[in-house]
Amino acid sequence: MRDLVEVSPVLVELGRRFTAAGHQVHLVGGSVRDALLAAESAGAPVAPGDLDLTTDARPEQTLAVLRGFASSTWNTGIAFGTVGAEVRGERVEITTFRADRYDRESRNPEVAWGTSLVDDLARRDFTVNAMAVSLGPDRTVTDPFGGLGDLLARRLRTPGAAVESFADDPLRMLRAVRFVAQLGLTPDDEVVAAMTELAPQLGRITAERVQHEFSRTLLNPAPRAALELFVGTGLADVVLPELSALRMEIDEHHQHKDVYTHSLTVLDQAIALEVADPDAESPDLVLRLAALLHDIGKPATRRHEARGRVSFHHHEVVGAKLVRKRLTALKYPKDVVEAVSRLTFLHLRFHGYGDGQWTDSAVRRYVTDAGDLLPRLHKLVRSDSTTRNRKRAAALSATYDSLVERIAELAAAEDLGRIRPDLDGNRIMELLGISPGPDVGQAWRFLKELRLERGPLDPDEAEAELLTWWRSR
Structure with a gap:
């Protein structure tokens, strides 16, 4: 941990300047965590990416230390004690020790300066973010809550009582979900219990912040375990109840325990196709949202048929409307909302293709209705095949291959992209x-x-x- 400082000349010089001015300054938080994870995999000290520092200096004193050294500074976070700076091409954020209190009606703290590094670390969200390395000459490591051990064990804990931490700031529960996907951490029982108890408190958080955290979770390489935590603790009931509702709906093909499990599998498969496509945007938020939500119209359209069969007629129509309503409520950009809704509406169209019975007219309409979403629609339709019957899976794949070939043949003869x-x-x-x-x-x-x-x-x-x-x- 001490060696992390030495690999960054900017940190070394900042340490000299703050020490000369009579102040403490420490590398802290996510920058320590991520550098340690990188060092663990590389086997050698790795320079931190984002440089997050904490200090006993007040903001005006920090600005004085940076004067003549930083090429630029900015004060957008100065009300919360944070001074931003660019030093030798590196972006640095330096925050005064904090001793905030929360009103527990919003997530806005009553900002108060602190005098103790340990007290500052105690108010952070998780132990893996509550480690610090002094930039002073002694390079003291401060890890009062066992963050390094938790990081190595891939364990997610809070510095204090989890219930108190999440009551102060409910957004931390969504950050816990994200860290499961981003860092591969497993929350301990206390964290899971607190999330389950306080899930309704997520209603205090603005839709924009919820959407931001949820999207960051979904854009990780393997978000499934995080989504299972999101649903299992009841957080999804508050901000994305349509996803939770899928758990009790039996898939009409009886190939899965429920539609919820099917949807997670579709997401897994869509991510695999996205990553394997060198021409595709990756990570692709639109495709991942569509894969996760394509069947959310099923609960509302569930019908019990003869001989124990279950149907979900027109669930793609209902689902497209639900997607538009929910993503709009979560403040997603309009183009994202419309794209995910359109993919949801179109995801069943292919099943009318049969063994290739579509006319050229039907193929043209498929391409025209998809528009620039066609590459994503291809991935979504292929991912939607989750049957464990290998023969059936191969037949569906071959049939879709034949449709893609027909599209290519028509495209060669006609400008399908601009009909x-x-x-x-x-x-x-x-x-x-x-x-x-x-x-x-x-x-x-x-x-x-x-x-x-x-x-x-x-x-x-x-x-x-x-x-x-x-x-x-």
Whole structure:
């Protein structure tokens, strides 16, 4: 831990400057944790990425130490004791020891300066974030709550009572979920019990912060265990109840214990396809949200049929609406909401393909309706096959391969990515003798449907069809 300081010239020089000014300064928190994890895997000291420091100096004293050394400073967090700086190309955040109190009605602390490093560490969220290394000449390591041991054991604990920590700041419960995915940590029984007890307190947190933490969890390489904690403790009941509701719904194919387990498996498989595709964005938030939520319409559409069968007719339609409503409530950007909703709506379309019975018109519509989401739709549909019957899984994969081949063949003959009517608006108005208005839009849509149904037409044929349609009105 002491060697972490030596591999960063910026830290060494900051230590000299603060010490000369009569102040303590320590490398602390996530920067220590992440550097130790990197060092553990590399077998040698690794320089911290983000440089998070804590000091007994007040913000104005910190600014004085940095004067003439930092190329720039910023004060956006100074009300909370944090001074940001850039030093030799490195970004540094230096925060005064804190001794805050929480009102437990919001998560906003009553900011109070502290005088003790140990007291400052005690108010941090987890023991793995409550370790510090002095930048002074002695390089003292301070780990009063056993954070290093917890990190090596991959254990997640709070410095004090977990119930008190989460009551102070309920967002810490979502951070616990994220650390399961990000760091591979396992929460101890006290942490899980406190999360379960205080899950309703998550309602105090703004939708934006909830969404930010949930997205960060989902974007990790293997988020399944974290999502199981999220649902199992009841946190999902507060912010994403549609996910929890899947646990009791039996999959209509009887291939899985429930739709919830199926959805987690679809997510696992979608991530694997995403990572394996060199041309794909990775991590892909839209694909992962769609994989996790594609079946959330099933609880509302569940019907018991004859001979013990269960159906979920039109669950993709209901699901698309639920996705739009929930992701909007969580303040996701509009483009993300619409993309995930669209993928949810389209994820069952392929099952009408059968053994290749679709006409070219149906293939064109599939491509056009997906638009630029087509690569993601391919991954989602393939991931949605979770049958353990190898013969059936191979047949489904081969059938989808044949659809992809047909799309490629049509794309080679036609510009499927930009299907438009064979006549533009100006020619429509000229041919029909009309001015701009609703009639032009209706004519344009008629020609678009004709183009989807029959493929490209030559201008004379398109004009004849348009005139016939116009007279029939």
